[in-house]
Amino acid sequence: MALIHPRSLERWQEWRGSRRRVRGIHRARPSESAPGYVLHTREGEGSARILLGIDTADGAAHGGLPAVLPYVHGSAVVVTPAGLALDELEGPDWQHRRISEPSAALDGLGITSLLTLGWHREVGRSLHEWAREADVPGAVVQHDVLTPFAPPLPPDVTLLSWTVEDGEFHRADRDDIVVRAVGSQRLWQARHEASGEPPALDAQPVFLGQLSTIELPRRVTLRAAESYCRFAGALYQPGPAETDRLARAAHLLLRRRGIGFQDPSTTLSELGGPLAAVFSADVLDAAMRGIPAWVHAPGAPSWLAAQWERYGMRRVGGEPTPAPELGTDEPARLIAQILEGGA
Structure with a gap:
């Protein structure tokens, strides 16, 4: 089965709106007391100026985007909703400025490439619309396992997928999407955080x-x-x-x-x-x-x-799911290299 809506964000949003609403705290949304956005900037060496759009502080949903920042040699610009706090954007190297609309603040900054999780959230959509007008190459990084209900990709972007198979599935035969398989930052971190101790097989499942x-x-x-x-x-x-x-x-x-x-x-x-x-x-x-x-x-x-x-997920009753294969280089480092090369 392919994506239910491979091209139309509006139709995908209609589908999502027809499903039951998931209640709870959604830190991607600015609070009523903090409208607008924040522009975070960090000057670096080199001519590249990388723009990241981060809509949420949720560990699964931000897809490891902040992990790219330490590998960016040039300057970094990040747009977040007002009221969203990220530890990775704190410190003396970062400057912060409240803005009402991202597009007006980005003109003239010399942005060379854009990275988001897609355009199905507020910040991501605003930045991809701006990038198309400004002729800035854009990229989207995969942040979760993909289902047929994944949101469609923005037009004319590079998809940084976990695997080639994921990339082909997500782009859904579109000819305006370039796929580059970089691996999963989350799984990379899991491998390096593993204790090395054998699991407690007798523990309660x-x-x-x-x-x-x-x-x-x-x-x-x-x-x-x-x-x-x-x-x-x-x-x-x-x-x-x-x-x-x-x-x-x-x-x-x-x-x-x-x-x-x-x-x-x-x-x-x-x-x-x-x-x-x-x-x-x-x-x-x-x-x-x-x-x-x-x-x-x-x-x-x-x-x-x-x-x-x-x-490669295994059903209950058989052997456990094997660890996915990973490349030799950290995905965040590869992504930074791709972005500084112009995506």
Whole structure:
């Protein structure tokens, strides 16, 4: 199955708006008391002036964009929503200025390339629209496992994908997209953060909850959680966005059926034992750390099985998911090199 909307952002947004709203804190949105944006600048050596658009501080969603900054030899310019705090943008080398609109502030800065997670968020869309008008080459970095419901790419950009297969899937046969496979910064970091100690195979397994995902009906994700927890004697760990009324009702149902819960703030490195999920980069992250990990979703649609195969994710009952292969160079370093070469 291919992307449901390979070209039209508006149609993708209509689809997303038709799904249930996921309630919770979304740090990508500026608060009412902090409208506008912030322009962060750091002068460097060389002629390149790299522009990054960062919409959110969420670790999974910002896709490792800040990890590129230490490898940028030239100057760096970052646009964020006002009120968004990032440790990577603090320090004496950084200057900060409130702006009302990114496009007016960027003209005349000599930007040579742009990097975002796409144009499906506010900052990313504004910057890609500006870049097309200013004839500045743009790039989008993949930040998560891809489903057919991924947002379409902006026109005329370079896609920095995890793998060649991901790149071909995401560009959806468009002839205006150039694909360069650079690997996953998240998985690179997971490999280097791995403790090296063997996992606790006798530890109680955990199922990572995904009731808030809009790609699948909640009945599918709830059935997957209950069946795995019963099969493996596992704990259920709620996802961070499982705070709405229906999610709380599902949690109560699981508890009434005798399923224990894991603290939702527990990280993968703190788990240390086997885990399962419906579909998640956490499965690959765990495999990279040497933690046995599987996928599980009885009655799921066919696109999910195709996704599992593309990433080498293994189903419950078989061997654990193997650690994905990574290149010899850090993705963030490769991305910086590509950007300073003009994307």
